[in-house]
Amino acid sequence: MSKKFSRRTFAKIAGSASLASVVELPALATPPASQTRTATQSSPARQFPRGFIWGTATASYQVEGAVKEDGRGPSIWDTFSHTPGKVVNNATGDIANDHYHLYKGDVQLMKALGVKAYRFSIAWPRVFPNGDGPANPKGLDFYNRLVDELLANGIQPFATLYHWDLPQSLQDRFGGWEGRDTSKAFGDYAGYVASHLTDRVKHIFTINEFGAFIEVGYRRGVHAPGLKLTGLRLNQTRHHGVLGHGLAVQALRANAKRGTKIGIAENITVAAPVFETSAHIAAAEQATREMNAQYLTVIQEGKYTDWYLKSAGADAPKFTAEDLKIISSPLDFVGINIYTTQFVRADESSPTGFAQVPHPKSFPHAPSPWLFVTPDAIYWGPRHVAKLWCAKEIYITENGCSSSDEPAQDGRVYDTDRVTYLRSYLTQLRRATAEGVPVRGYFLWSLMDNFEWADGYTNRFGLHYVDYASQKRTPKLSADFYREVIARNALV
Numbered sequence: 001m002s003k004k005f006s007r008r009t010f011a012k013i014a015g016s017a018s019l020a021s022v023v024e025l026p027a028l029a030t031p032p033a034s035q036t037r038t039a040t041q042s043s044p045a046r047q048f049p050r051g052f053i054w055g056t057a058t059a060s061y062q063v064e065g066a067v068k069e070d071g072r073g074p075s076i077w078d079t080f081s082h083t084p085g086k087v088v089n090n091a092t093g094d095i096a097n098d099h100y101h102l103y104k105g106d107v108q109l110m111k112a113l114g115v116k117a118y119r120f121s122i123a124w125p126r127v128f129p130n131g132d133g134p135a136n137p138k139g140l141d142f143y144n145r146l147v148d149e150l151l152a153n154g155i156q157p158f159a160t161l162y163h164w165d166l167p168q169s170l171q172d173r174f175g176g177w178e179g180r181d182t183s184k185a186f187g188d189y190a191g192y193v194a195s196h197l198t199d200r201v202k203h204i205f206t207i208n209e210f211g212a213f214i215e216v217g218y219r220r221g222v223h224a225p226g227l228k229l230t231g232l233r234l235n236q237t238r239h240h241g242v243l244g245h246g247l248a249v250q251a252l253r254a255n256a257k258r259g260t261k262i263g264i265a266e267n268i269t270v271a272a273p274v275f276e277t278s279a280h281i282a283a284a285e286q287a288t289r290e291m292n293a294q295y296l297t298v299i300q301e302g303k304y305t306d307w308y309l310k311s312a313g314a315d316a317p318k319f320t321a322e323d324l325k326i327i328s329s330p331l332d333f334v335g336i337n338i339y340t341t342q343f344v345r346a347d348e349s350s351p352t353g354f355a356q357v358p359h360p361k362s363f364p365h366a367p368s369p370w371l372f373v374t375p376d377a378i379y380w381g382p383r384h385v386a387k388l389w390c391a392k393e394i395y396i397t398e399n400g401c402s403s404s405d406e407p408a409q410d411g412r413v414y415d416t417d418r419v420t421y422l423r424s425y426l427t428q429l430r431r432a433t434a435e436g437v438p439v440r441g442y443f444l445w446s447l448m449d450n451f452e453w454a455d456g457y458t459n460r461f462g463l464h465y466v467d468y469a470s471q472k473r474t475p476k477l478s479a480d481f482y483r484e485v486i487a488r489n490a491l492v
């Protein structure tokens with residue numbers, strides 16, 4: 001791999017990418033790609049690898065609604081969103097995008113974009129209303145219908161088993177991920193899903209973003225279940241999260257049909273070098289390893305880093321050698337959700353060799369205040385994963401941004417900020433693929449505006465504008481942009 005990252009390649013690619021970005025925006029109603037292609041647009045400097053998988057993503061609680069239908073049990077997000085003061089405007093996912101009923105139309109939106117794959121999540125409490133115990137086949141049937149509809153339209157289903165809607169019963173009985181029994185129940189649920197869906201679903205992600213649901217839900221109390229754990233209790237919860245992932249990988253292997261590929265979707269903390277000298281780059285690699293010690297690093301390496309264990313001291317999680325083996329069960333691919341980055345610099349005075357460089361107040365960000373616009377996150381993220389852990393197959397499982405998204409007089413949303421964001425990030429992603437970083441696909445977050453967790457419906461991330469009163473979906477300018485990217489398999 002290192003040979004492919006020569007300085008000359010860097011210079012060549014960086015140079016041509018910036019030149020090539022000077023092309024005019026296609027008009028809204030565009031003729032077929034073949035008629036509009038210019039020499040610049042078809043130049044290799046804009047192309048993604050052949051067979052690159054373009055997709056979009058959503059998650060169950062954010063879009064489905066129908067929270068009481070067909071035997072679904074309550075999740076911690078039902079409880080949390082119904083607790084006054086937890087979500088902006090006390091919004092809930094009771095109806096959300098009503099995707100549970102409108103999924104056929106939503107599949108048509110995807111088809112119109114030309115996406116090859118759809119990443120959705122399965123609501124655990126639909127399948128096991130209490131988290132464990134008897135299954136609810138009627139709940140699973142929704143995913144049977146969805147998967148069949150996707151395949152009938154030529155779209156590959158990529159399913160996530162856990163995107164934060166933990167069955168409330170597991171929270172009540174075991175303290176959710178604080179309890180090892182939840183990890184075990186997750187493994188059993190994964191096995192059940194594998195035996196019912198993997199005849200058609202060939203890619204499965206275990207868990208979406210430890211770095212969010214544990215850090216924001218169990219440490220900061222801003223997401224469900226709204227806890228503020230510290231010390232050993234927090235570290236043990238983190239450990240149970242990765243253990244649940246490992247048990248799920250094993251259960252999937254035992255129950256899935258041949259050819260099913262298994263991975264994860266983690267919002268890895270990406271350390272980017274303040275600039276590209278070998279010292280800062282080495283510091284950024286090291287920082288990425290340490291800053292993900294409790295999650296992706298232990299999953300990939302089968303051990304917690306010395307630095308993490310040392311700094312946790314008496315609060316270090318309790319675990320066995322067997323736990324570590326389970327946690328590091330081999331994966332077929334690594335999925336990473338990429339939004340933003342943490343800058344670091346080399347620092348010889350620090351025992352880890354790096355220092356974090358906080359974003360100055362003036363650093364540009366999307367309406368979501370955490371979403372600093374740092375396109376090279378999507379270059380360094382996969383590059384670090386490939387370099388640190390020799391990952392052979394990487395997916396960008398989420399990338400996107402919020403925007404104020406106000407419909408214009410003609411009813412359309414001209415989200416030039418989102419288009420600019422996406423083009424900048426995709427330019428950096430192309431830099432990675434051109435250097436041989438094995439990124440196989442990209443899932444844009446999100447197909448449509450949806451329930452943005454504690455922000456309720458105030459922050460919109462969609463390619464389609466959703467009018468929640470009528471459930472009407474309208475493609476934004478960014479949807480046109482993405483359709484063109486997909487049609488050409490290249491930057492536009």
Ligand code: GBH
Pocket residue numbers: 059062208209211212216222267337339370398445452453454461
């Ligand atoms: C992803 O998280 C999620 O997977 C997806 O469900 C979500 O809709 C999407 O991003 C857009 O946010 O409000 O200061 O407490 C991205 C990582 C982790 C970023 C939680 C926001 C909360 C910050 N997210 N974090 S704060």
